[in-house]
Amino acid sequence: MVKNVNMKILGIGNAIVDVICKVDENFILNKKLTKGTMKLIFEENEFKSLLSSLKIEKTISGGSVANSIVGLSQLGNEVGFVGKISNDELGNKYEEGLKSEKVDYFYSKKNEELPTGTCLILVTPDSERTMCTFLGIAGKINEDDVDAKVIKNSEMIFLEGYLWDEGEPKKAFEKAISYANKVAMSLSDQFCVDRHKSHFLDLVKNKLDLTFANEQEIISLIDAKNFNEVIDFAKTIKKHLVITRGEKGAISICNDEIVENGVETKLDIKDLTGAGDLFAAGFLHGYINNFSTLECLDKGKYMSSKIIQQIGARL
Numbered sequence: 037m038v039k040n041v042n043m044k045i046l047g048i049g050n051a052i053v054d055v056i057c058k059v060d061e062n063f064i065l066n067k068k069l070t071k072g073t074m075k076l077i078f079e080e081n082e083f084k085s086l087l088s089s090l091k092i093e094k095t096i097s098g099g100s101v102a103n104s105i106v107g108l109s110q111l112g113n114e115v116g117f118v119g120k121i122s123n124d125e126l127g128n129k130y131e132e133g134l135k136s137e138k139v140d141y142f143y144s145k146k147n148e149e150l151p152t153g154t155c156l157i158l159v160t161p162d163s164e165r166t167m168c169t170f171l172g173i174a175g176k177i178n179e180d181d182v183d184a185k186v187i188k189n190s191e192m193i194f195l196e197g198y199l200w201d202e203g204e205p206k207k208a209f210e211k212a213i214s215y216a217n218k219v220a221m222s223l224s225d226q227f228c229v230d231r232h233k234s235h236f237l238d239l240v241k242n243k244l245d246l247t248f249a250n251e252q253e254i255i256s257l258i259d260a261k262n263f264n265e266v267i268d269f270a271k272t273i274k275k276h277l278v279i280t281r282g283e284k285g286a287i288s289i290c291n292d293e294i295v296e297n298g299v300e301t302k303l304d305i306k307d308l309t310g311a312g313d314l315f316a317a318g319f320l321h322g323y324i325n326n327f328s329t330l331e332c333l334d335k336g337k338y339m340s341s342k343i344i345q346q347i348g349a350r351l
Contacts, residue, residue, distance in 0.1 A: 051194065076171065127152040143181060278316075
């Protein structure tokens with residue numbers, strides 16, 4: 037038995053302030069963005085010039101795993117989060133946003149050269165979201181930012197593929213995994229998968245207890261020709277994979293147990309931001325509270341159905 041585990045789930049991810057803006061299709065085309073994906077912007081000036089041409093609808097403390105952790109907190113679970121921010125206006129907003137959602141925040145901010153990370157979420161009239169992320173200090177997380185004691189005191193940690201990068205973030209990841217009681221991770225985005233394919237494949241096969249992905253990400257990860265190959269892969273590695281499949285609902289594959297559920301119909305979809313994050317929150321809520329697999333999937337569906345009927349990734 038693990039002693040003194042006093043937190044259900046500790047999320048470790050990019051601490052990013054979401055800035056939500058409505059745009060038309062032409063904006064996406066003119067800026068040479070790929071609709072529905074996430075583009076990393078490395079130059080602060082490029083990011084500022086993009087932002088200056090937009091009207092801001094809403095700013096929220098975001099980041100993929102942070103969204104899931106807030107969802108878990110709203111469902112009554114004791115949860116925490118580790119993510120790197122700077123001691124600036126957005127950093128202060130970020131911290132306040134998490135604390136107001138009863139999330140324990142395990143990071144002490146300092147004055148940094150880089151600002152707090154920001155993600156522009158561009159919502160087109162069809163509700164699809166295209167993201168431009170300037171990671172700022174969030175992408176500089178290192179092993180010193182991760183407290184082994186806090187990880188040991190959590191039943192499970194939840195990581196995001198967005199955070200994985202060569203160098204310091206990778207060391208932070210590895211340290212977290214080495215001290216964790218259980219590890220779940222979201223593959224986050226197809227660009228992430230393509231960029232870190234061999235690392236992600238190693239994680240999924242050997243280090244993660246539970247992997248969240250969408251169909252596109254998992255097919256890309258294993259270079260599958262069809263979904264049956266994904267099922268065979270999951271059975272072979274004997275790990276728990278949970279895959280969202282858009283209009284086909286979601287599927288959980290764990291050893292030889294395969295469970296599927298459908299999707300909610302008649303939804304008034306406004307914005308798909310956070311659908312995957314809140315699905316993970318619902319599933320994890322069931323998982324740590326000993327629900328059946330179908331109940332976990334249904335809780336995921338319930339949470340993601342709620343979030344897509346509003347603007348932004350927080351309920």
